[in-house]
Amino acid sequence: MKRFTILLVLLSLFSFQNIAEAHSGRTDSSGGHNCSDKSKAKGLCTGYHKHNGGSDSSSSSSSSSSGTSATTQSWDKDCSDFSSYEEVVEYWNSKGYSKTNDPEKLDGWGNAVDDGIPCEAPSGYDTSKINGSEAQLAKVTAEKDSAKGESEGYTVGLNDGSNGKGENLNITGSEAYVESYKDSYQKGYEEGLQKFESEKKKANEAGLALGSKQDKLVVPEVYQKKEQLRTAFEEGFNKGVATRDEAKKKEFEDKGYKNGLEDKHDEPKDVKEIYIDAYTVGYKKGQAELKEKYIKEGYDGALTMLEYKAPDYENEKYIEWYKEGFESNKEIKSIQEAAYNQGLSGEKYSVPKTYTKSEVIYKHYYDQGYEDYETEKKEDTATTAGGLGVIILGWLARRFYVAKKMVG
Secondary structure (H helix, E strand, O other), rough: HHHHHHHHHHHHHHHHHHHHHHHHOOOOOEEOOOOOHHHHHHHOOOOOOOOOOOOHHHOOOHHHHHHHHHHHHHOOOOHHHHHOOOHHHHHHHOOOOOEEOOOOEEEEOOOOOOOEEEOOOOOOHHHOOOOOHHHHHHHHHHHHHHHHHHHHHHHHHHHHHHHHOOOOOOOOOOOOHHHHHHHHHHHHHHHHHHHHHHHHHHHHHHHHHHHHHOOEEEEEEEEOOOOHHHHHHHHHHHHHHHHHHHHHHHHHHHHHHHHHHOOOOOOOOOOOOOOOOOOHHHHHHHHHHHHHHHHHHHHHHHHHOOOOOOOOOHHHHHHHHHHHHHHHOOOHEEEEEEEEHHOOOOOOOOOOOOHHHHHHHHHHHHHHHHHHHHHHHHHHHHHHHHHHHHHHHHHHHHHHHHHHHHHH
């Protein structure tokens, strides 16, 4: 009997607790209440609203339902319980709540449709701070896309640049992915291209070194894998060969020139044809200068001799060049005429400074002219005595004589 009495007391206490909580000041029998002025001022609600799944049938719920409701209401919060919206968000996030996980019914509080936003967010609030909100999900997605774009863009750009390819930014995806991809691609591409240009320079220098030593092209395996590196090596090699060839051509041309001046033909053997050609060019140049030397000697000789006399040269070729120069002298004609006319005028013998080196020739033709002068004087005297006919005959005879002298 004592035990029965204790059990009855406990059951009475339990029933009283349910009744007390069901009729607490927080919600009415429908599970709702009016928004307080305090909550309205905070922007947490606007009027009457329900939450916690409240309904008109709460009075007819079973004892089991009453027990569950009592348990739920022991930890349940509504929007009026928070001092600021930041506190709402902090609580929401700390619980890990979302649109599909909202046991306290904070989402939709005062709204007709649940949208994943607890209570009512103030105007302009950054809802991406709210766990599970569409803005946050979009932000997380954008961050993931951005990270993916950064990683993939850099990798592709680095690969393209390292292989000397052209830039390729033709990609598709979300705005965050594309933007991040392009920025990272550019960075990777520039790094790769810089590395590639360095490799090309090394390949070119290696080719240049090889070409400076030999004519046979042997491309190292390391430069055969990339066509552009192979090309750089070959360009360097060709430049090395060309530089070496130019130096050798100059060497053989100088030798040919020297041999030409010495009149000693010593054409190189077992060398490139371009070296032989260079030697020939130099030799001909030397021969031309040598010939010019003997032609000048002959030309100058003509200024000192009344008639040609072969020089005492052992090489017949030199004698021919000398004679060619002797016969090419046209100054002699001017000297002869000037000297003859001076003598013919009866002037006193005087060699102009310009003809001092040809005095032998000048004196010879002056004497001829002066001799004719003396003859003319005698003829003039005879002409005066012989009359007009004699004058004419005398003049003609004198002219014939002068012409004959000049020809001689």
